[in-house]
Amino acid sequence: MISYIIRRLIQAVVTLFLITVIVFLVMRLLPGDPITLYTTEVLTPQQRAELIEMYGLDQPLLIQYTSWISDVLRGDLGMSPTQGRPVNELIARNLGRTIHLGSLALVLGIILGIPAGIVAATRRGKWQDTAATLFANIGICVPIFWLGVMMIYLFAFYLRVLPSHGYTSPLVDFGLSTKQLIMPVICLALFPMASLARQTRSSMLEVLRQDYIRTAWAKGLSERLIIRRHVVKNGLIPIITLIGLQVPRIISGAVIVETVFSIPGFGRLLMVSALSKDYQVIQGGVLVAATLVVLSNLVVDLCYGWIDPRIQYT
Amino acid sequence: MTFLLKVDNLKTRFKTELGLVKAVDGVSYYMREGEIIGLVGESGCGKSVSQLSVLQLIPTPPGEIVDGEVVFEGCDLLKFSANSPEMRSIRGGKIAMIFQEPMTSLNPVLTIGQQLTEMMESHLNMNREAATKQAIELLNRVSMPEAARRIAAYPHQLSGGMRQRVMIAMALSCNPKILIADEPTTAVDVTTQAQLLELMREMVVHFNTSLMIVTHNLGVVARYAQRLYIMYAGRIVESGTTKDIFANPRHPYTIGLLASVPRLDEPRGRKLVPIDGLPPTLINMPPTCAFLPRCAYRVEKCQHEPWPELKLTDGQHYTSCYVDTREK
Amino acid sequence: MIREGAVPAGVMEVPPPQSEVRRIAKVFFSRKVAVVGLIIVVAWVLAAIFAPHFTPYEPYKSDLDNALLQPSREHLLGTDLIGRDTLTRIIYGSRIAFMICGLAVGSAALIGSALGLVAAYYGGILNMVIMRLVDALMSIPMIVKALLIAALLGGGITSIVLAIGFVLTSVYARLMHGVALSVKERDYVTAARATGAGNLRIMLYHILPNSIAPLMVQMTLQLGFALLIEAAMSFLGVGMSPPAAAWGSMISTGYEFLISRPILCLAPGLAIMSLVFGFNMIGDGLRDALDPRLRGTL
Numbered sequence: 001m002i003s004y005i006i007r008r009l010i011q012a013v014v015t016l017f018l019i020t021v022i023v024f025l026v027m028r029l030l031p032g033d034p035i036t037l038y039t040t041e042v043l044t045p046q047q048r049a050e051l052i053e054m055y056g057l058d059q060p061l062l063i064q065y066t067s068w069i070s071d072v073l074r075g076d077l078g079m080s081p082t083q084g085r086p087v088n089e090l091i092a093r094n095l096g097r098t099i100h101l102g103s104l105a106l107v108l109g110i111i112l113g114i115p116a117g118i119v120a121a122t123r124r125g126k127w128q129d130t131a132a133t134l135f136a137n138i139g140i141c142v143p144i145f146w147l148g149v150m151m152i153y154l155f156a157f158y159l160r161v162l163p164s165h166g167y168t169s170p171l172v173d174f175g176l177s178t179k180q181l182i183m184p185v186i187c188l189a190l191f192p193m194a195s196l197a198r199q200t201r202s203s204m205l206e207v208l209r210q211d212y213i214r215t216a217w218a219k220g221l222s223e224r225l226i227i228r229r230h231v232v233k234n235g236l237i238p239i240i241t242l243i244g245l246q247v248p249r250i251i252s253g254a255v256i257v258e259t260v261f262s263i264p265g266f267g268r269l270l271m272v273s274a275l276s277k278d279y280q281v282i283q284g285g286v287l288v289a290a291t292l293v294v295l296s297n298l299v300v301d302l303c304y305g306w307i308d309p310r311i312q313y314t
Numbered sequence: 315m316t317f318l319l320k321v322d323n324l325k326t327r328f329k330t331e332l333g334l335v336k337a338v339d340g341v342s343y344y345m346r347e348g349e350i351i352g353l354v355g356e357s358g359c360g361k362s363v364s365q366l367s368v369l370q371l372i373p374t375p376p377g378e379i380v381d382g383e384v385v386f387e388g389c390d391l392l393k394f395s396a397n398s399p400e401m402r403s404i405r406g407g408k409i410a411m412i413f414q415e416p417m418t419s420l421n422p423v424l425t426i427g428q429q430l431t432e433m434m435e436s437h438l439n440m441n442r443e444a445a446t447k448q449a450i451e452l453l454n455r456v457s458m459p460e461a462a463r464r465i466a467a468y469p470h471q472l473s474g475g476m477r478q479r480v481m482i483a484m485a486l487s488c489n490p491k492i493l494i495a496d497e498p499t500t501a502v503d504v505t506t507q508a509q510l511l512e513l514m515r516e517m518v519v520h521f522n523t524s525l526m527i528v529t530h531n532l533g534v535v536a537r538y539a540q541r542l543y544i545m546y547a548g549r550i551v552e553s554g555t556t557k558d559i560f561a562n563p564r565h566p567y568t569i570g571l572l573a574s575v576p577r578l579d580e581p582r583g584r585k586l587v588p589i590d591g592l593p594p595t596l597i598n599m600p601p602t603c604a605f606l607p608r609c610a611y612r613v614e615k616c617q618h619e620p621w622p623e624l625k626l627t628d629g630q631h632y633t634s635c636y637v638d639t640r641e642k
Numbered sequence: 643m644i645r646e647g648a649v650p651a652g653v654m655e656v657p658p659p660q661s662e663v664r665r666i667a668k669v670f671f672s673r674k675v676a677v678v679g680l681i682i683v684v685a686w687v688l689a690a691i692f693a694p695h696f697t698p699y700e701p702y703k704s705d706l707d708n709a710l711l712q713p714s715r716e717h718l719l720g721t722d723l724i725g726r727d728t729l730t731r732i733i734y735g736s737r738i739a740f741m742i743c744g745l746a747v748g749s750a751a752l753i754g755s756a757l758g759l760v761a762a763y764y765g766g767i768l769n770m771v772i773m774r775l776v777d778a779l780m781s782i783p784m785i786v787k788a789l790l791i792a793a794l795l796g797g798g799i800t801s802i803v804l805a806i807g808f809v810l811t812s813v814y815a816r817l818m819h820g821v822a823l824s825v826k827e828r829d830y831v832t833a834a835r836a837t838g839a840g841n842l843r844i845m846l847y848h849i850l851p852n853s854i855a856p857l858m859v860q861m862t863l864q865l866g867f868a869l870l871i872e873a874a875m876s877f878l879g880v881g882m883s884p885p886a887a888a889w890g891s892m893i894s895t896g897y898e899f900l901i902s903r904p905i906l907c908l909a910p911g912l913a914i915m916s917l918v919f920g921f922n923m924i925g926d927g928l929r930d931a932l933d934p935r936l937r938g939t940l
Contacts, residue, residue, distance in 0.1 A: 011777075018778035026790065125375070137675070137926075141918040143870055145877045146893055146911035149900065157901050211418040217371055218413075219433045219484065220405030223397065229432070233423050252785035256874055270786060274793040274880055282793060286786055293781040309423055309468045331668060 077284035087284040098265035109192030117200025139194025148260035165262035244300030324382035333597035339548035352535030355545035370396040410485035414497035416477035420469040427465035475506035547604035554631035564633040669931040676927020682920030699727035701734040746806035754814025762822035792880040821853040855932040863925035866918035
């Protein structure tokens with residue numbers, strides 16, 4: 001078990017390192033004047049030469065990388081040319097709202113999606129299964145931005161019950177905050193919910209096919225006991241990994257949802273920066289997003305190791 | 315003479331995308347108290363399915379028990395639905411079954427202790443403490459070393475042989491009248507095989523349980539079973555005492571089986587004679603004898619007549635063949 | 643009933659001879675959803691190919707006199723802000739959808755598989771480096787990756803195809819890697835090598851055929867995903883931009899008139915959903931049909 005933890009930690013660190021390398025290379029090697037990484041203004045040749053020296057763009061790539069990575073490790077992600085503020089400050093200001101939104105969506109997806117999958121598997125072929133499966137299958141086909149737009153039309157304009165945009169901290173005005181979050185959270189939660197329902201169903205069905213379930217039946221145990229103790233416990237193990245997989249999806253979805261609902265979060269920051277070619281923010285944002293994903297995968301794997309006795313006791 | 319279990323004309327079918335499979339096509343047998351019976355046949359002949367049908371463990375959309383009676387202690391079990399409390403109390407409580415693959419037949423996320431005690435808590439209404447004590451006792455009885463410690467172990471920490479012992483312990487935990495062992499030794503090595511079979515015989519004697527060994531391995535039943543049923547393509551083709559069948563096999567299939575197995579008591583240099591051909595697919599079978607294509611004793615009659623019924627030849631020995639194979 | 647399941651092992655030891663393709667087709671077509679999906683996709687394909695025949699209007703010609711009309715008999719879905727018939731643009735939009743998704747998924751599959759195959763086959767450090775890189779790439783959320791590439795490359799079809807392809811590549815690398823690893827150790831590969839088969843031959847004749855089934859399943863499922871990403875990107879402004887009749891960008895331009903003409907947003911969205919649904923259901927159906935172990939479980 002200890003060796004498992006250590007191995008996973010090392011893997012995470014290596015992955016993060018490689019991500020920095022990839023991001024660095026992608027940013028430097030793609031077409032275009034490398035100076036545009038640092039500024040969006042039009043420059044005179046002299047200004048350009050000055051800036052190149054200042055940012056060390058004439059140095060060999062390896063030197064550039066080491067100086068960049070040492071900044072990053074100290075928390076310095078550069079300065080945004082379009083907004084004139086340090087990137088880490090911009091991200092820190094906005095990340096909280098995204099995490100708030102994202103966590104709500106993830107929780108909603110889990111508490112609706114997983115039980116739906118379990119019900120569908122245990123009532124296979126009956127109407128509960130058909131309904132849940134159909135809902136889940138359609139759920140993974142819905143474009144998030146479109147759903148947002150349609151919901152805005154229905155609830156904000158037609159029925160006038162919800163605000164069409166904006167974000168308020170729940171600490172400031174809980175009621176307004178909730179109203180503003182209902183639509184974005186539902187939009188963001190739909191795909192994870194549907195995906196989890198589908199995967200839970202197939203995981204449970206896979207477990208139901210196993211020999212040890214046949215043994216459980218042969219022991220004359222009640223259906224409820226079998227489901228609760230034998231099926232669900234085994235079936236949930238792969239689902240944990242799946243929950244981890246939802247984190248990058250939610251980050252991706254947040255970009256869209258925050259744009260549609262004008263929520264000033266991390267996702268919208270990335271979006272705006274992409275449009276204005278603010279590469280410093282994009283670069284920093286990619287690093288932060290990837291770090292979140294790696295961390296969540298690590299947490300998930302550790303949980304997995306803790307729950308599956310085959311890993312715990314080897 | 316009252317039978318503990320009498321199965322009469324059991325028929326189980328499966329609807330598959332390739333057609334209707336008559337996995338069990340009119341199987342009848344009986345068991346008495348304290349007997350050890352062998353059900354022998356190759357893969358796909360329906361022997362496992364027949365036992366699963368007794369306990370109604372057949373997955374029911376593709377499968378269906380369409381006919382027959384399973385009379386246990388005077389009561390036809392097929393009258394009860396598969397999920398009924400009556401069947402549930404029979405399973406594990408009165409008739410227990412152990413399966414072939416010890417690797418996958420135990421739940422990997424529960425300790426052995428939990429898997430042992432849940433049966434006793436369920437059937438015998440014991441509390442956790444008493445059940446745990448009993449579980450340790452059972453593990454000792456099946457010669458599991460360090461039973462008290464192993465109670466908290468997970469299946470993956472045990473070897474195949476030990477897992478099979480756990481399965482046996484589990485099966486016997488509620489003192490069933492019948493233990494069905496479906497290919498209990500196929501997945502373990504030869505030495506462990508012998509140990510497990512000895513163990514099962516001991517248990518049978520100690521608990522006065524009847525034992526049904528389902529296997530394709532004649533060697534296994536030769537030593538331990540008192541009576542044999544030979545199965546082919548969903549039906550019983552020969553039945554009798556073990557001694558009798560080994561000494562005077564009557565059905566061509568049985569003869570073929572015995573000829574293809576090496577024996578210590580036969581002259582050196584005798585060639586092993588495999589049975590020609592392949593086992594039949596059980597879909598859309600013709601009404602004639604299923605062994606016909608591979609039979610060395612076939613006569614004209616076999617081509618036209620339907621598969622023969624089991625006929626008494628002598629003593630308790632039955633066979634389903636038109637030909638008197640003693641003449642060849 | 644909870645105990646439904648597959649036919650127990652041993653009941654059908656010797657299946658009657660039947661062509662593999664026939665069997666796959668039979669299982670596939672027995673699933674209603676898969677058939678529905680196939681019909682939907684085929685319908686869209688036909689619409690894309692024969693677009694000019696279905697539509698009396700031009701998708702790109704403006705007709706300001708008829709701008710922003712309600713759905714009527716002449717214009718079944720109304721017109722947009724410069725008078726173009728919505729239905730026509732949706733049908734033409736399917737061309738863009740297929741083209742982008744097909745190219746993106748195709749190139750991702752090609753490059754990703756090659757990477758995964760080479761990594762698994764040659765093993766060692768190359769394997770470690772490539773697969774760790776793939777892991778690292780998969781840690782970056784998809785839209786974020788797509789934004790990155792799109793921002794760097796500007797707009798336009800090439801950059802979108804590259805961006806989406808970049809996003810999808812890792813899946814194929816992993817897939818091929820897994821298949822190659824397992825096949826590599828099989829006895830028949832050792833036998834082939836013993837008879838002098840070269841590396842390329844082994845890769846093409848042994849590993850590749852084993853991977854076709856899971857590859858096809860993934861590709862179909864990813865087509866739906868690619869479409870969703872493309873639509874999102876077009877909506878956000880980093881994908882296809884007007885006047886292209888891309889469904890995502892239609893929704894983005896239609897947003898302005900959401901209150902008065904919601905159909906401008908509703909219709910393209912439904913188009914996206916239907917095509918994605920079609921792809922997904924085919925993918926599911928293929929997965930069921932091609933993997934005999936899963937028979938009877940989905």
